[in-house]
Amino acid sequence: MRRRTVQGMLLLAVLAAGLIGLGGGYILWGWPANWYAARDVFKLPATPENQLIQYGWQLVTETPRLIGKSASDPSLRYAGNDLACTQCHLKAGNKAFAAPFVSTFASFPMMVNDEVLTLTDRINGCMTRSMNGQPLPESSREMEALLAYMRFIGEGSPEGVRVTGMGLFPVAPAPEPPDRARGEKVYAHSCASCHGANGQGQRNSAPQVGFLVPPLWGDDSFNSAAGMSRLTTAAAFIRANMPYRTTEAHNPSLGVQEAWDVAAYVTSQPRPAGPADRAASLTSN
Incomplete structure (x- = not known):
């Protein structure tokens, strides 16, 4: 009986040590608490x-x-x-x-x-x-x-584990089907002042090249194979980060429906063809 008691105590000790180690691992994974602190x-x-x-x-x-x-x-x-x-x-x-x-x-x-x-x-x-x-x-x-x-x-981040905040903040399904016409109105009200009425963005002052605000469509924008040209990706990015004054994904400026609608409008605009589309075009000519 005494032997069983000792064995049981040893088993509990091993389990406790394992749980402490596991908990310690999660504590280490979360340290530093802010993985996104600025680094110069x-x-x-x-x-x-x-x-x-x-x-x-x-x-x-x-x-x-x-x-x-x-x-x-x-x-x-x-x-x-x-x-x-x-x-x-x-x-x-x-x-x-x-x-x-x-x-x-x-x-x-x-x-x-x-x-x-x-x-x-x-x-x-x-x-x-x-x-x-x-x-x-x-x-x-x-x-x-x-x-x-x-x-x-990413120095110090856990191997093979994506810390909280990676990727994009999931956007809830649209209450109604995304609508480009509604999205155009959202764009005019909330986006055009920075990205331009025609999505052309704002160029840097010469001699500096590039854009102060990026174009969202047209020849100077990302192509049709880019992640941001997909409706779901654009809606999630817009909802969590736009307009630019939006500082936290948990406190968005646009509503869920607005994000989906403006994403539908932006992704429907013309842009350069992606590699697969270019290859298909060359093959057909």
């Missing part, structure tokens, strides 16, 4: 690795100048437009529920449609779709810098 990359010590991180931050925030279609070095004109990465990945990938980079490095490679997707694949997906351009060479300094920046911004 230019306060890092001067090392080759930190210079690569700094260049990665510049590529995200100054994309048009460095690798856009108007880049000063013609050999680096990989993007087909003058958008900046930070115009979709807000605050240089450091804003919750605005397609942040915090868990990105630790989440890849991942399985997508029964295929292994690497982080370089994902970056080049953005280059060919959102940036309407061509892939970055995997061995290029530009690719290495983007990877270094994403690794830095």
Whole structure:
């Protein structure tokens, strides 16, 4: 009897230790409490690795100048437009529920449609779709810098676990079918003052290239294969982050129906063809 009691106590001790370890793991996963606290990359010590991180931050925030279609070095004109990465990945990938980079490095490679997707694949997906351009060479300094920046911004985040705030904040289903005509009115009231009546955005003052506010359609915008050209993605992004004065996904400026309606309006507008559509067009000619 005494032996059974001792064995039971040992079992309870092991279980308790396991629970404490598991709880400790979750506590560690949540530390620091704010994964999205701003980090100044230019306060890092001067090392080759930190210079690569700094260049990665510049590529995200100054994309048009460095690798856009108007880049000063013609050999680096990989993007087909003058958008900046930070115009979709807000605050240089450091804003919750605005397609942040915090868990990105630790989440890849991942399985997508029964295929292994690497982080370089994902970056080049953005280059060919959102940036309407061509892939970055995997061995290029530009690719290495983007990877270094994403690794830095997610430093300490759990391996293979996406922390809260990654991706986009889920938007509730529309109470009524999304309507482009209603969306046009929402756009005129809440969006046109920044993005322009014709979705053309606002260009930076010369000689600076790129856009102060990105275009939402037309030749200078993302193409038809970009995630933001999909209704559900656009509605979720708009609901959590737009108009730009919206600071928290949990306190949106637009209603659910308004977000779906304006997304329906924006995604219905003309934009460059994505890679698959371009290939199909060439094949048919």
